[in-house]
Amino acid sequence: MRMPRRALAALALVALVATGCSDPASETTTGGPATWAEPTAKLDGVTLTIWAAQNSNTVPKQVIEAFQAATGAKVDVVTIPDPYEQSVQTKVATGDKPDLAFWQPTASMLTALNAKANLQTLDGAPWLDKLTPALRDITGLLDGARYAALVTSPAVEGVYYNKEVFAANGITATPKNFGEMLTAARQLKAKGVTPFFEMGKDRWATQWWVQVQLADAAKAGLWDKINKKQETFSSPVVLDAIKQYQALINEGLFNADIKTATFDDQGAALLSGKAAMAVQVNSFFGQLQAKADTATLDAKIGFFPISPTGNVGTFIPDQSNALVAFKTGDAKREAAARQLLAYWMGPGYAGFIADRKTVSLQTAVQSPAGVPKALLDVHSSLSSSVGSMQALAVANPDLYINLADMIAGTMTPEQVATTTQEQFAQLAKAAGVPGF
Amino acid sequence: MSTVLDHATGVPTGTPPQDSARATPARARRSSAISRHTHPMWFLVPAFAILFVFFFLPTVFNFVYAFTDWSGFKSQINPVGWDNFTDLAGSGTLYASLRITIGYAVLVAVFQNLFGFALAVLLERDTRLNHLVRVLFLIPVLMSALAVGYIFQALLKPEGALNGLLSALTGADVHTAWLGSTSWTIVVVAAIHAWKWMGLSMLIYLAGFKTIPVDLVEAAHIDGASPWRAFWCIRFPLLAPAVTFNVATALLGSMNGFDIVQATTAGGPARTTEILNIFIYRTFGQGLFAQATTMSLMLFLLVALLAFPVIRFLRKREEIL
Structure with missing residues (x-):
């Protein structure tokens, strides 16, 4: 434990340098309002990564296959081990970000991801007008900006x-x-x-x-x-x-x-x-x-x-109900991530809910046959429910x-x-x- | 009796470093001359570089970030002085975790040394069978701690293999939740931790036994000491350096424990096994990075503060020899 004076001086120097450091997750790209490409525009050579939890990693399977076929992009779903939220927050804090991730779209959990710095805003997304009006602004918002896309009926x-x-x-x-x-x-x-x-x-x-x-x-x-x-x-x-x-x-x-x-x-x-x-x-x-x-x-x-x-x-919208798109600093991939969401909630939506046998969130798209009665009851209770x-x-x-x-x-x-x-x-x- | 023998032999015990420390000045000069010629100091650079980047630097950052408001919620990191420390001091959860951590470390130290010592005594003779069995007991040391944890978690489940075995043996249906008691689970988990590391303790005790000169024990026998007395009055006291190493590493190492507890109970049931590192992990996962850093700094200081008196006390025991 005897420490030479020079080592102590070096330590003090390191400490001084270190105080000047900032959060590695804070590098951000700022740009104008997001543009939304045609959902089926060609994306050959683009690879997107989606983080999902053990209970949500099969949710996007069908819609991703359809998206890949339509655009030529490659989409990888990476399962992040449980506890999912904790693992994702830790990764994001160290600067490790996917293009998209399943995420609980509540204000507190968007705050937990430092949405303003890390997430793309989805304001003006093309699917918003198609959503059932009562569900449009139910969640996914933080300080007036929209950061999450609701894909299934919130819990x-x-x-x-x-x-x-x-x-x-x-x-x-x-x-x-x-x-x-x-x-x-x-x-x-x-x-x-x-x-x-x-x-x-x-x-x-x-x-x-x-x-x-x-x-x-x-x-x-x-x-x-x-x-x-x-x-x-x-x-x-x-x-x-x-x-x-x-x-x-x-x-x-x-x-x-x-x-x-x-x-x-x-x-x-x-x-x-x-x-x-x-x-x-x-x-x-x-x-x-x-x-x-x-x-x-x-x-x-x-x-x-x-x-x-x-x-x-x-x-209580949960992690399997919604996705967020990250600011990765790569404009091409960021646009492709938005395009995937636009496809998911646009041309791919009917196929998605039919595959998942889940309730439709859009007025123009009928819920598929085979949705259990209890789930329909849950969905119909949404409009009169209060936030958790x-x-x-x-x-x-x-x-x-x-x-x-x-x-x-x-x-x-x-x-x-x-x-x-x-x-x-x-x-x-x-x-x-x-x-x- | 042991003091007589000690005087007679001029303190023959000790680990190799002690021996070299007591070497004659001439020999020391010669060996340092050799090291100067064959091992230039810069050979140390790669090792120190790794130590610096992966141990020293993080420890320094640990001190720095504990005084900031670093969190997952915003991008700026601002200094906040002693805020994190006062907040922590005011929270009961930290004390609960500290209590559990120290209890856990003491239990591990006791179990690991008991198991390791018993194994060393049992396997001391150099037979072919003993060689094989020693290797078998060393395997858990080489295994991943998480793997060990998950294996035990599966074995100890209410519907796990241990209850299955007990059911078959007793004929009754055994459904004990071995990891379900709020008072005993910490003991079970400490025993698992000790099980994983007992092979290492065994090895060090075995090495300790090997350093005891045979003539000492023979002299005791000639003086009429029973095997029991010869063991406890001659050989056991001469193991003191091995005890120092084993107790200190088990105690201080298990204070930094995480993997085995995480894999077996993840801190449950009802947080009765939530040692400090699990609490830190949970806090970090919530995005409270500065608070988690502060806690890990506290753990660092606690381990350091404990290390000095513990090692000093154990060293004092050696001096009596």
Whole structure:
């Protein structure tokens, strides 16, 4: 540990030089408003890279093949390992960027990618006029600029239920509000059915329970107030929702193995009728589709949105719903990336949704046959739904991890609230939100 | 008894560097003359260049970025003074992670040395079988830590091979979630870490045993010491340098642990195995680069602060010899 004086001097010099460094991800190209090439214009010799997660890497398969055939471009889909968002942010921070990537199109996640510096704006994109008006500006915007292209119907938090279990236990109509849902749950429990199923081990779905309870408050501007520090996660409105969630678990309305249950267990339990309901998002239904065919799902699984006073859904566009285009510094590839999006949402759109059996976002394009009933219900709840924490808050703290810790018994609801708030403030401060 | 013997032999123990340190001045002069002629100093340049770029420079940057607001959210990096440190000091998560990290390191140090020592004792004799078995126990050391982690994670799953084996042996259906307990998982993961590295400890203990002169032990036997007493009073104390190396590397190395924990539990269940590096990784992944850097600086300082007293204490033990 003896360090010669000269080495110390060198160290100090390096430190001085280093302070003059800047973020490697900050080199940007600035240009005028983007131009949009004809979707099928020739692109021979151009290679585009799309980053996708393990659960979205098959989404673009058909549309990419069609695009390659039409333009002569080559498109590589690179799967980035989970945790996807974390891996992508780390890569982008070191200056490693693809041409396009699947990305959660919410303001907080666009901020997390430093959208202004790293992403191309998609203002004036040719497909915008074709979108269903209610969906056009639902997400993908940050500070008035558009950075993400929504390709599939954004996810909605709500209740997936087993129709057969409901019918067998005398529940004829779906609950009209949160209170009615609890009445139905207690009725089911009395008959020996597990009312709700939660996945404490895989953690991420725990936050839906708190968020659906906040739907009415969100409509009244809760997240705006939290963004301005007028409310916090420790405010009664949020804390009560967390406490309510814990109370329902303690009451025994959830599966007995809640601490160790996984995402996979949850799907299996709802499908087999072992549990009656699960508060979840679209990717849960995607999992059910992998386990059963559309006819079975239509017969067994239903969906209803829920909020304290009614059937208001909470929308949460996720990573598989949208793409962002990066500023790579190569004008030709940047234009080609925009062209791919224009093709995807233009001439290629009908083929894409037919291949994915998913709901159409465009007024002129019909949804294909074979879209499960539950997904159509989810989509129709979108227009009346409110934004989730991810959609409306300026930062996206790990609420779900803290809630999972509460389920495991290592945190109290108060600790969940304060820890989440601390992290929210930290993220908001880093993002430069005024007041933090 | 051991002191008598020590006086008689004039401290014959020690690792090779110690021996050379005690070499006569004449020999030292001769060897340095040789090194001057056959090994010019600039031979060190490639090694130092790599050390500089991949170790020294990052460490310096670690100090610099800890005082900035570097994040994934914006392009500018501005100095913020001690902000990151005060924020961290005010957060309970850091202390929880630090506690877990130290507990984990102590557990690994204990397990790794117990396993390694036991193996060295068992495999000490130079038989052909022992040679083979030593190689087998050294294989985990050469394996990728992530691979080790994933293998154990699969073995220890509720529906994994270990429960399958136990079910077959007991006839009952065993469904223990070995990595599911909020209080015991840290012990299991530390044991896995120790399992991976025990071959290295074994090797160093074996080398330590080899340096003990046979006549010392023979003298003890002639003096009427039982094999048990000869082992614990003669040979074990003479292993002190090996203990120093093994305890220090296991303790300080596991404080920097990441891969095995990430592969087995990723910090779960309920963050009871979230050692500091996992916390840093999570923070970095959220785009809070400066905060993550500050934490890793704290880890660096913690390891450095711990290293001095630990090594000093262990060295003191050697001096008694």
